[in-house]
Amino acid sequence: xxxxxxxxxxxxxxxxxxxxxxxxxxxxxxxxxxxxxxxxxxxxxxxxxxxxxxxxxxxxxxxxxxxxxxxxxxxxxxxxxxxxxxxxxxxxxxxxxxxxxxxxxxxxxxxxxxxxxxxxxxxxxxxxxxxxxxxxxxxxxxxxxxxxxxxxxxxxxxxxxxxxxxxxxxxxxxxxxxxxxxxxxxxxxxxxxxxxxxxxxxxxxxxxxxxxxxxxxxxxxxxxxxxxxxxxxxxxxxxxxxxxxxxxxxxxxxxxxxxxxxxxxxxxxxxxxxxxxxxxxxxxxxxxxxxxxxxxxxxxxxxxxxxxxxxxxxxxxxxxxxxxxxxxxxxxxxxxxxxxxxxxxxxxxxxxxxxxxxxxxxxxxxxxxxxxxxxxxxxxxxxxxxxxxxxxxxxxxxxxxxxxxxxxxxxxxxxxxxxxxxxxxxxxxxxxxxxxxxxxxxxxxxxxxxxxxxxxxxxxxxxxxxxxxxxxxxxx
Amino acid sequence: xxxxxxxxxxxxxxxxxxxxxxxxxxxxxxxxxxxxxxxxxxxxxxxxxxxxxxxxxxxxxxxxxxxxxxxxxxxxxxxxxxxxxxxxxxxxxxxxxxxxxxxxxxxxxxxxxxxxxxxxxxxxxxxxxxxxxxxxxxxxxxxxxxxxxxxxxxxxxxxxxxxxxxxxxxxxxxxxxxxxxxxxxxxxxxxxxxxxxxxxxxxxxxxxxxxxxxxxxxxxxxxxxxxxxxxxxxxxxxxxxxxxxxxxxxxxxxxxxxxxxxxxxxxxxxxxxxxxxxxxxxxxxxxxxxxxxxxxxxxxxxxxxxxxxxxxxxxxxxxxxxxxxxxxxxxxxxxxxxxxxxxxxxxxxxxxxxxxxxxxxxxxxxxxxxxxxxxxxxxxxxxxxxxxxxxxxxxxxxxxxxxxxxxxxxxxxxxxxxxxxxxxxxxxxxxxxxxxxxxxxxxxxxxxxxxxxxxxxxxxxxxxxxxxxxxxxxxxxxxxxxxxxxxxxxxxxx
Numbered sequence: 001x002x003x004x005x006x007x008x009x010x011x012x013x014x015x016x017x018x019x020x021x022x023x024x025x026x027x028x029x030x031x032x033x034x035x036x037x038x039x040x041x042x043x044x045x046x047x048x049x050x051x052x053x054x055x056x057x058x059x060x061x062x063x064x065x066x067x068x069x070x071x072x073x074x075x076x077x078x079x080x081x082x083x084x085x086x087x088x089x090x091x092x093x094x095x096x097x098x099x100x101x102x103x104x105x106x107x108x109x110x111x112x113x114x115x116x117x118x119x120x121x122x123x124x125x126x127x128x129x130x131x132x133x134x135x136x137x138x139x140x141x142x143x144x145x146x147x148x149x150x151x152x153x154x155x156x157x158x159x160x161x162x163x164x165x166x167x168x169x170x171x172x173x174x175x176x177x178x179x180x181x182x183x184x185x186x187x188x189x190x191x192x193x194x195x196x197x198x199x200x201x202x203x204x205x206x207x208x209x210x211x212x213x214x215x216x217x218x219x220x221x222x223x224x225x226x227x228x229x230x231x232x233x234x235x236x237x238x239x240x241x242x243x244x245x246x247x248x249x250x251x252x253x254x255x256x257x258x259x260x261x262x263x264x265x266x267x268x269x270x271x272x273x274x275x276x277x278x279x280x281x282x283x284x285x286x287x288x289x290x291x292x293x294x295x296x297x298x299x300x301x302x303x304x305x306x307x308x309x310x311x312x313x314x315x316x317x318x319x320x321x322x323x324x325x326x327x328x329x330x331x332x333x334x335x336x337x338x339x340x341x342x343x344x345x346x347x348x349x350x351x352x353x354x355x356x357x358x359x360x361x362x363x364x365x366x367x368x369x370x371x372x373x374x375x376x377x378x379x380x381x382x383x384x385x386x387x388x389x390x391x392x393x394x395x396x397x398x399x400x401x402x403x404x405x406x407x408x409x410x411x412x413x414x415x416x417x418x419x420x421x422x423x424x425x426x427x428x429x430x431x432x433x434x435x436x437x438x439x440x441x442x443x444x445x446x447x448x449x450x451x452x453x454x455x456x457x458x459x460x461x462x463x464x465x466x467x468x469x470x471x472x473x474x475x476x
Numbered sequence: 477x478x479x480x481x482x483x484x485x486x487x488x489x490x491x492x493x494x495x496x497x498x499x500x501x502x503x504x505x506x507x508x509x510x511x512x513x514x515x516x517x518x519x520x521x522x523x524x525x526x527x528x529x530x531x532x533x534x535x536x537x538x539x540x541x542x543x544x545x546x547x548x549x550x551x552x553x554x555x556x557x558x559x560x561x562x563x564x565x566x567x568x569x570x571x572x573x574x575x576x577x578x579x580x581x582x583x584x585x586x587x588x589x590x591x592x593x594x595x596x597x598x599x600x601x602x603x604x605x606x607x608x609x610x611x612x613x614x615x616x617x618x619x620x621x622x623x624x625x626x627x628x629x630x631x632x633x634x635x636x637x638x639x640x641x642x643x644x645x646x647x648x649x650x651x652x653x654x655x656x657x658x659x660x661x662x663x664x665x666x667x668x669x670x671x672x673x674x675x676x677x678x679x680x681x682x683x684x685x686x687x688x689x690x691x692x693x694x695x696x697x698x699x700x701x702x703x704x705x706x707x708x709x710x711x712x713x714x715x716x717x718x719x720x721x722x723x724x725x726x727x728x729x730x731x732x733x734x735x736x737x738x739x740x741x742x743x744x745x746x747x748x749x750x751x752x753x754x755x756x757x758x759x760x761x762x763x764x765x766x767x768x769x770x771x772x773x774x775x776x777x778x779x780x781x782x783x784x785x786x787x788x789x790x791x792x793x794x795x796x797x798x799x800x801x802x803x804x805x806x807x808x809x810x811x812x813x814x815x816x817x818x819x820x821x822x823x824x825x826x827x828x829x830x831x832x833x834x835x836x837x838x839x840x841x842x843x844x845x846x847x848x849x850x851x852x853x854x855x856x857x858x859x860x861x862x863x864x865x866x867x868x869x870x871x872x873x874x875x876x877x878x879x880x881x882x883x884x885x886x887x888x889x890x891x892x893x894x895x896x897x898x899x900x901x902x903x904x905x906x907x908x909x910x911x912x913x914x915x916x917x918x919x920x921x922x923x924x925x926x927x928x929x930x931x932x933x934x935x936x937x938x939x940x941x942x943x944x945x946x947x948x949x950x951x952x953x954x955x956x957x958x959x960x961x962x963x964x965x966x967x968x969x970x
Contacts, residue, residue: 057841081831081869085838087845087861088868101844146868381830411834450666450700451577451642452722452782453745453874 011040011401014372015162020179022169026428028371030421033430037374040401041073048407053105054082055407071385074376077397077409080354082106084140084148091147091230092248096125099149107151108405109134121253122147122226126194134405138196138353139226147230150196150353156403160356161203167288167317167347171362171428182210183316184282186217186289188271193224196353208288217282219274220267227253228260275299279311286313290349293320297333300340310342321349350437354410356402359433366424366432374399375431377418380440383411393417395440396433413440488571490517490670492696493677494526496685506697507667513574515670520698520705527694528714529634529660537688538632538658543611546655547599549689554594556679557648559587564682568675575668577642577780577825585819586644587672593648593936601937602656605946606630611658614955623962630950632659633716636709638700638730639673640721640743641666642780647673647695649936650719651680655689657949662715663695670697701729712737717949719743722782741948743941746782746898747871750774750926751889753907754791757801766903767808769927773901774878775813775821775856776930783899783922783929786873787866789889792882794864802882803847806858810849813856813876820930824875827854832877835869851877864888886911893918898941901926 010017018025028036045067050056055076059065062075086102089095096116104111114132119125122139129135136157138150165180185204192198201218209215231253238247275295278287296318303311312318318341330336334346348361357370369375376397377386386392396416400408417434424432490506492499502522508514529535538546559565569587576583592598607630609615614627637650647663650673654661665673673695680690698705710718710733718738720727722745734740750773756766773785792801813821828836828851839859840848846867850857856876859867864883873879883889893900897919902908903926912923921942924933932938937946 054841061840079834079837081834081838082841084868085835085842087863087865089863089865098844102842105842383830450638450640450668450722451745451780452640452646452743453642453747453780453784 007036007039008043010036011043011372012404013159013162014370014402015159015166019175020162020166021175022166023172023175025166025371026171026368026430028429030429033371037371037401038070040372041070041374041399042067044399044401044404044408045073047404048108051108052407054078057105070374070388071376073399073409074378074383074385074397076407077376077399077411078407079411080148080413083150083354084146086149088146091122092234094120094125099125103137103149103151106406107135107153109151109153111135122230123194123223126226130194136199137194138199139194140353141195141229141233147226147233151406152199152356152403153405156356156405157199157203159402161200161207163358164200164203164288164290165207167319167358168315170345171426180207180210181286181315182212182215183208183286183288184215184217185209186275186278186282186287186291188219188275188289188291188295190220190224191216191218191222194226195224195229198224204288204290217274217278219271225256225260228257231257232260271295272298276302279303279308283311284313285316287316287318289317290319290321292322293329293333294327296320296337297327297329300333300337303340304336309339312341312343314342314344316341316343317347318343319347319349321351350433352412354412355398355400356408357400361435362424362426362428362432364424364426365435366419366426367435367437368424368426368428368432369398369430371430372401374401375418377416378411380415387420389420391417391419391422414438415440488513488515488671490515490665490674490697492518492523492694493674493681494523494694494696495691496681498678498681499523499526506670506699512667513571515571515697517670517697520696520702523696524705524708527662527696527709529692530714532634532660532716535632535634535658535660535692538692541658541688543603543608543656546658546689547596547603549684549687550594550599550652550655551596553651553676553680553683554591556683557590557594557676559584559590562675562679564675564678565590565672568671571671572644572669575641575670576644577668578778579822579825581818581822582778582820583644589645590648590676593645593652598935598937599652599656601935602652602946603937605937605944606657606950611656617954620963622964624956624958626954626956628952628954630657630947631953632657633949633951634660634662634714635717635719635949636662636664636715638664638718638720638727639666641669643777644669644672646721648676651676651693652936653946653949654693657946659949660692661694662709663693664700665695665697667697667699703729706730707733710738716951717741719945719949741943741945743945744896746921746941747787747896748773748783748785748899748901748922748929749893749897750785750788750901750903750929751886751907751911752788752790752792752805752903752926754793755904755907756790756805757792762904763805764808766926767805768812769903770805770878770901771809771812772816772820772927773929774809775816775876778821778824779856779874779876779878781930785899785901785929786878787870787892788878788880789892790880790882791885794882794884794888798882798884799860799862802880803849803860806847806849806860806878806880809878809880810856810858813850821876823853823855826875828856828875828877829872832869832872832874835867835872836877839867866892886914890914890918893920895919898922899924899929901929903927 049059058076067073086099090098096119100111116125116128119128126137129137134153135151136154138152140148168181185208187201190198205216338346350359350367357373359367359369361367377392377394378397380395386394396414397411415438418431420431489500499518502519503516504519506515506517573580573583610630614629617628618626639646639650650663663673677693677695684690718730719741720730721743750770752766756762770788790802792798836851839846845862847860858878858880860880866881867879870879899922900915900920901924905925
């Protein structure tokens with residue numbers, strides 16, 4: 001069946017546009033992709049230029065009223081700091097009306113009329129926003145004491161969520177009859193919450209568990225509170241600064257934090273128990289599991305040591321992504337996880353909250369960029385674009401065409417090596433990124449320049465260090 | 477750790493200077509990250525055995541000198557540190573222009589200041605911090621009612637100095653402090669200024685190769701945190717004190733070597749603020765005056781040093797009228813900033829730091845919360861807060877960007893002052909007496925007349941970060957003299 005030709009269909013619901021075929025999604029010819037990307041960008045610019053307040057101000061300041069070529073959008077890409085640019089005290093003081101006034105400039109969803117005057121916590125504010133607006137705000141974990149607030153809509157989350165069932169397909173496979181097969185969902189986390197990590201559970205629930213709570217298996221039942229996460233970050237920062245007594249915290253919230261931290265001490269063990277339990281109770285079943293390597297590898301290692309393998313049905317999806325966070329993984333850890341689980345693939349994803357796409361690692365260790373994402377590689381210091389040909393290394397930026405209520409242009413903190421126009425060899429079309437991805441914040445830190453003036457890096461490093469000391473002191 | 481052993485490329489050499497000897501062998505490559513200057517220096521492991529003094533009794537040679545003889549030496553050294561004639565300094569200056577965070581005219585100005593640190597008057601001030609009598613001999617401090625006498629003398633120690641490199645005068649200050657305290661200094665050169673200290677040490681060798689003071693200064697480069705090297709050097713049998721200026725990656729590792737017999741004197745990285753009283757708005761002339769001074773406090777040294785003002789609290793009131801006043805002051809300060817003399821302040825060397833700029837850009841879009849003045853040309857500027865609190869990115873302020881915060885009174889400021897806060901520039905002078913104790917109790921360490929934060933107007937003999945550095949360099953030794961004829965013996969206790 002021929003695909004839709006309409007660019008708007010392509011950008012607003014790409015999975016439908018590709019008729020739910022992973023093979024088609026990753027086979028879009030270059031000329032067609034680039035034409036659609038350019039048209040799509042024009043559509044989004046025309047729609048959002050004057051309706052996203054922050055973008056309008058930026059474009060007005062720089063006098064950008066039209067885009068003549070793809071690089072013209074670069075001055076309008078948002079830095080990550082934009083989504084946490086509200087004064088942090090507003091969140092501390094529950095001034096959610098002012099936060100909505102700020103967020104209103106980052107989305108076309110009208111927010112100024114929403115009454116949030118009675119909200120006395122982040123959770124209660126997000127509940128009102130969930131109920132009364134199109135938004136399902138995605139917050140960050142706030143480990144540094146500041147939280148970014150990303151205005152994604154339910155519609156955008158839903159269009160994005162359709163990507164997950166596609167993981168049941170291999171590249172090159174014909175499109176199956178049942179594109180959303182029911183499977184047991186294994187979530188090694190909380191059942192719900194409002195960071196990206198938990199928001200996606202609702203998509204798993206609807207699209208993979210088919211709305212059947214018996215098919216949802218979460219390590220910790222219940223809701224991950226944004227207030228508790230945020231307070232934990234603030235307390236860590238205040239302890240490190242040594243001005244804990246300057247922090248004003250509601251006693252009820254402090255009690256919840258204490259409860260959370262007490263539970264946290266047992267969580268690592270509970271998680272391993274949960275995962276081991278799953279390998280028995282769901283043995284032979286079709287499962288869907290998206291899980292960090294730090295959980296997957298120890299699970300497989302222990303299981304294999306006991307001679308267990310091929311645990312789940314072969315049409316299961318075990319997928320992963322992200323770094324090993326200090327854990328040393330053997331070179332063949334992915335193969336061994338597959339042997340243990342009994343699957344022939346281990347989809348590995350590179351993504352971020354600000355991007356509505358899964359960029360999957362291929363067998364040649366390249367992350368392929370989804371076709372509705374227009375990538376840019378920028379000079380890490382000047383943000384000037386690097387070449388769009390050959391292979392270049394620099395800061396990843398992109399325009400995500402999917403969202404229609406917020407601006408999809410974003411500059412990441414990641415150093416990537418992008419190949420624009422060579423054939424990867426795996427059969428997928430489009431530019432791709434080397435597996436090795438670094439964070440500029442880590443690349444730039446730790447050098448030997450000594451200054452009597454406190455830099456923010458030195459300050460944060462010191463705080464991390466002090467909180468580690470604190471953590472190890474309280475753990476022993 | 478060094479990148480690779482033995483190289484032949486045409487790179488500059490940062491030799492090690494150990495007790496009067498220049499060492500340029502076993503060179504390995506350092507630096508070169510993120511566009512930094514790459515240079516060669518002796519493999520730290522190859523000099524490890526020679527760096528420590530070994531037996532502390534070898535300090536006896538400096539005790540054969542009087543304080544006057546020490547000051548004579550330093551005075552002569554100061555005259556030799558004239559960049560117009562000193563070839564070591566000329567060479568170091570050329571390289572420091574590449575490594576320093578400051579722009580060329582500022583680095584040149586710092587170099588030209590070097591002799592002024594060695595003027596007799598300045599040296600005497602440094603001596604007076606300890607007390608000349610305590611440096612020259614045993615001072616009778618007390619005769620107790622039971623007759624025993626206490627004598628005290630300040631002795632030098634074997635000390636490791638991890639000096640900051642954001643301004644090139646600091647290695648010279650370390651040399652002076654070490655000589656006055658009669659210590660033995662091992663100076664760890666910073667990667668942002670690996671050459672200036674070496675030039676000073678080489679000048680000492682040219683001037684008096686066998687002089688005890690020349691022989692008690694060593695300087696070398698190694699990468700801070702090089703555990704194989706530092707764990708061997710940082711031992712109580714080698715050194716008694718570590719004087720660490722900032723540089724978290726250096727200091728973090730130092731702490732694990734601190735043990736009985738090895739003391740850490742830490743000059744933590746600091747930030748500074750200014751406080752502008754309501755008097756600045758009493759007349760147009762007062763506002764101009766305050767604007768000129770505050771621009772100097774955040775502009776001087778291109779805001780690269782701990783004493784540079786970053787957040788400026790303006791007691792204009794926090795209502796709309798107050799915010800408007802703070803904005804007007806900020807506009808005037810910005811225009812004064814652009815007119816500061818080039819040896820004091822220039823457009824920042826590399827424009828405004830990228831991460832800071834991303835915060836400023838975001839702030840400039842949010843006029844409910846902030847007004848941004850300047851910064852678009854990479855020249856520096858002011859972010860005015862409209863809430864009575866500093867911007868969340870206050871710790872990132874650099875490259876001549878200040879944050880003006882309109883507040884109602886001193887009580888809004890005090891909770892923001894903590895032990896990270898070094899210098900506080902205050903306007904007008906009449907306000908100082910009313911708030912000085914409160915500021916000190918809250919954590920502030922240096923209170924100055926607004927406009928003078930960037931100059932050590934009374935010299936380097938002052939306290940620094942809450943301590944008196946030369947006193948801390950000394951070991952305080954005392955003896956108690958008791959004559960059984962006057963002071964009853966313990967053995968006579970009934």
